[in-house]
Amino acid sequence: MGIFKKLVSWGQKKSPWIIHFNAGACNGCDIEFIDSLTPKYDIERIGILQHGSPRHADILICTGAVTLQTRDRLIQIYEQMASPKYVIAVGTCACTGGIFNGCYCVMGGIDTTIPVDVYLPGCAVRPEAVIDAIDKLLNSNDKDKTKKKAKSDKQKEVSEESNEEKSDEQ
Amino acid sequence: MSDNSSNRIVIPLGPQHPALKEPGSFTLTLEGEKVVNAVIGIGYNHRGLEKALESRTYIQNLYMIERICGICSHTHSVAYCQAIEEMCGVEIPMRAKYIRVIIAELERLHSHLLWLGVAAHEIGFDTLFMYAWRDREMVLDMLAELCGNRVNYGINTLGGVRRDIDDNDAHEIKKILRVLHNQISYYLELATNEPTLIARLADVGKLNHDDALKFGAVGPVARAAGIANDVRKIEPYAAYDEVPVNVITDDHGDVLGRTLVRVKEMLESISIIRYCLDNLPAGEILAKVPRKVPAGEMISRTEAPRGENIHYINSDGSDIPYRIRVRAPSEANWHGMKHMLEGSFLADVPIAIAAIDPCYSCTDRAIFVNSDNGESRLYDWKGLREYSIKWHRDRGLNIADIQIPMAKNYIQIQRKTND
Numbered sequence: 117m118g119i120f121k122k123l124v125s126w127g128q129k130k131s132p133w134i135i136h137f138n139a140g141a142c143n144g145c146d147i148e149f150i151d152s153l154t155p156k157y158d159i160e161r162i163g164i165l166q167h168g169s170p171r172h173a174d175i176l177i178c179t180g181a182v183t184l185q186t187r188d189r190l191i192q193i194y195e196q197m198a199s200p201k202y203v204i205a206v207g208t209c210a211c212t213g214g215i216f217n218g219c220y221c222v223m224g225g226i227d228t229t230i231p232v233d234v235y236l237p238g239c240a241v242r243p244e245a246v247i248d249a250i251d252k253l254l255n256s257n258d259k260d261k262t263k264k265k266a267k268s269d270k271q272k273e274v275s276e277e278s279n280e281e282k283s284d285e286q
Numbered sequence: 287m288s289d290n291s292s293n294r295i296v297i298p299l300g301p302q303h304p305a306l307k308e309p310g311s312f313t314l315t316l317e318g319e320k321v322v323n324a325v326i327g328i329g330y331n332h333r334g335l336e337k338a339l340e341s342r343t344y345i346q347n348l349y350m351i352e353r354i355c356g357i358c359s360h361t362h363s364v365a366y367c368q369a370i371e372e373m374c375g376v377e378i379p380m381r382a383k384y385i386r387v388i389i390a391e392l393e394r395l396h397s398h399l400l401w402l403g404v405a406a407h408e409i410g411f412d413t414l415f416m417y418a419w420r421d422r423e424m425v426l427d428m429l430a431e432l433c434g435n436r437v438n439y440g441i442n443t444l445g446g447v448r449r450d451i452d453d454n455d456a457h458e459i460k461k462i463l464r465v466l467h468n469q470i471s472y473y474l475e476l477a478t479n480e481p482t483l484i485a486r487l488a489d490v491g492k493l494n495h496d497d498a499l500k501f502g503a504v505g506p507v508a509r510a511a512g513i514a515n516d517v518r519k520i521e522p523y524a525a526y527d528e529v530p531v532n533v534i535t536d537d538h539g540d541v542l543g544r545t546l547v548r549v550k551e552m553l554e555s556i557s558i559i560r561y562c563l564d565n566l567p568a569g570e571i572l573a574k575v576p577r578k579v580p581a582g583e584m585i586s587r588t589e590a591p592r593g594e595n596i597h598y599i600n601s602d603g604s605d606i607p608y609r610i611r612v613r614a615p616s617e618a619n620w621h622g623m624k625h626m627l628e629g630s631f632l633a634d635v636p637i638a639i640a641a642i643d644p645c646y647s648c649t650d651r652a653i654f655v656n657s658d659n660g661e662s663r664l665y666d667w668k669g670l671r672e673y674s675i676k677w678h679r680d681r682g683l684n685i686a687d688i689q690i691p692m693a694k695n696y697i698q699i700q701r702k703t704n705d
Contacts, residue, residue: 140331144356144437147400151426154403154419168669185330215350219334240356240437 124200128174129254131163135173135197139190139226140216141180144240145207149177152243159247170196175250178230181209181216182223194230204234204249211235293317297632299670312639316632324627326620339610344370344444344579347607352438354612357400360386360393361590362612363442365597368523369586370444373601376575380567382446383525388562389432389441390524390588391555395466396425397591398548398555401643402473405545408636409486410675411685414476421469424462431455446572456563467556474549476688477542486683487542491626491638494539501622504615505593506551507642510536510543517589528565529558541641548643578605590615592643616644633677636670 138146152159153166160166167173170193182190194203205226208214213224226232233256236249299312311330315323335354339347351366352359364386371378399422406414426436432455433439441447477483493503498511508515516533518526534550536543581603588595593615600609619642626638675685 138331140333142353142356142359142438144353144359147356148437151419151423154423155416156420156423180331181333183331183333185332189330215353216333216335216338219338221332221334239353240435242436 128200131165132174132250132254133165133167133172134175134177134250135167135170135193136177136179137186137190137193139178139180139186139210139229140183140222141207141209145179145210145238148240148243149179149206149246152246157243157247159250162247164250170194171198173197174201175253176201176203176230177206177246178203178226178232179206179210181213181219182226182229184221184223187223187229190226190229202233202253203230204236204253205232206236206246206249207241208237208239211237214239294322299635312627312635314627314632314635319631319633321627321630321632321635324624326623328620336610336612340607343605344577344607347610348443349440351612352440354614356437357397358393358590358592358595359438360389360442361588361595362597362614364390364524365586365588365595366599366610367442367444368588369584369597369599370579371573371575372586373579373582373584373599374575376445376573378446378573379570380525381450381569382571382573384562384566385447385449385451385571386442386524387526387529388451388559389429389439389447391559391562392425392429392432393439394555394591395552396422396429397643398552399425401548401591401640402545404643405541405637405640408640408671408674409678409685410671411483411688413688414473417469418473421466424466428459428462431458443572445575446570448572450571451563451566456566460560460563463556463559467553470549470552470556474546474553477545477549480688482683482685482688484542486678486685487545487637488538488540490541490634491544491630491641492540493622493626495537497622497625498539501625502618503593503622504618505590506544506547507619507622508593509534510547511539512537515594517587517594521587523586523588525562529561531558541637544641578603579607592616593618616642619644631677632670633674636674 136146136149151157170176174197176194176197178190194201203226205211209216210226213222216222217224223229234249234253236245238245295316297314297316299314311327313325313327314321335350339350342350347366348363352363354362399418403415403418403422406412406418429439430436432451433441433449441449493501493507493511495512498508498513503511503513504515512535514533514535516531517523518531519533522531532554534547534554536547538546579601581601583598583600586597586599595615596613598609598611598613599607602608623639623642623644626642627635630638678685
């Protein structure tokens with residue numbers, strides 16, 4: 117990873133701006149997402165800001181199965197977002213189409229229309245899950261770190277195993 | 287987008303909104319700052335649900351019908367269940383009816399608190415938005431306690447309900463209701479006494495008695511225009527024939543009236559829940575319903591938080607419905623929207639649209655072209671909202687001046703209930 121890319125991913129981790137789009141949901145997931153902005157869950161306290169314009173946003177939070185009417189609009193919004201951009205599919209409908217799969221004017225999940233980074237199933241998802249999804253997305257940015265962590269975890273496991281073996285021998 | 291000859295400006299709004307709910311689009315024609323024509327485009331969320339219902343069994347449809355709307359899912363499933371129970375000739379146990387009423391009123395509470403927050407946000411009163419949504423969490427906690435889920439409760443089933451309410455639950459709910467009652471009384475005081483709020487909401491989105499009848503408005507929009515239309519009273523369903531229900535009406539016919547009606551209805555809901563908990567009859571919660579529904583048709587009405595909800599079910603005698611038609615309340619209220627917007631100022635559009643509590647939506651961006659100097663600007667819903675707040679501030683109405691001295695009270699109340 118070049119130093120510029122590193123800088124960008126470091127900067128993004130600090131305060132991602134999110135935009136929300138309802139592609140044909142029942143409102144359940146949307147309300148639960150808005151809930152995560154309000155005092156009880158308050159994702160703004162960890163620097164996550166909801167923003168209106170796609171041009172300013174880093175993460176697209178997308179709910180609902182994609183209907184034929186919203187399809188073009190969803191693509192437009194995705195294209196208007198500046199790179200690097202991420203998409204979280206919130207709710208079972210957004211992941212696979214859910215119970216609306218097979219309806220005559222439903223395309224299916226969000227990934228039939230735009231690429232998705234995080235799938236968050238649930239009907240409806242809970243605000244805690246939304247926070248967790250954003251957290252996981254941000255941490256997955258730091259690939260080096262996760263690799264290192266995986267390595268060190270492996271080493272730990274190995275050393276623990278060897279310790280166990282030793283203790284068995286004893 | 288401008289027409290120089292008549293000096294009219296066309297503003298497209300929609301269909302994507304940054305903050306809230308569903309997509310829909312509005313095309314507003316302006317003359318100066320006045321809206322002279324409004325064209326409303328809805329249908330972005332059309333999922334073909336009625337067709338999907340026709341290809342599933344009655345039991346499967348229970349889950350489908352709740353997903354019509356995540357906010358008022360219970361009222362849809364009540365309407366559906368009671369239509370089928372009536373077609374099968376099954377009388378459900380009284381206790382189940384009472385539990386249905388309790389959940390329906392909790393749903394009304396959370397929906398109205400949600401609306402209060404959204405409306406406050408649109409006029410730039412974000413403090414109230416946060417307070418209302420914080421209080422809404424208490425209602426969601428109660429719903430999660432009773433049904434196991436915060437949204438799409440899944441408590442109804444054909445022939446009754448699936449979960450019982452025990453004494454412990456009832457005790458906990460009453461404790462939370464006390465806190466909620468204090469908070470909502472405060473909001474009522476705010477809406478009736480705060481001069482800034484009254485000046486901002488009065489005479490916005492007018493729909494008088496005759497027009498409300500003409501456009502077929504339902505729910506709080508109709509009741510704010512003085513029409514005592516409440517299905518709970520005029521055609522009692524579930525246990526509403528035994529529970530005392532006061533229909534709240536108001537004669538303002540504007541956004542202020544709708545606010546007052548909704549806030550008073552919340553207090554009314556609390557007293558209904560209390561009555562139901564105190565007079566919960568003992569007995570079974572579930573009656574047996576046959577899998578196949580006899581051939582015939584049935585119309586069932588319920589009072590959703592937004593107004594009258596109508597379900598039509600046509601059965602051909604099999605275990606799959608032949609036709610289901612759902613007339614949701616927002617659908618009825620859209621017809622008057624055009625009338626409400628025409629003649630109002632652009633700055634009042636966001637709150638006028640929000641005030642019917644549509645399962646509504648918003649805007650991607652609007653292009654604002656000033657035809658005099660050819661200058662053009664880009665508005666999104668947020669921009670329009672900010673424009674509207676600034677427009678009113680320039681005329682001496684600053685919502686941000688309203689002081690809310692209740693944070694301290696709230697903690698005290700919570701402490702009291704915890705004891």
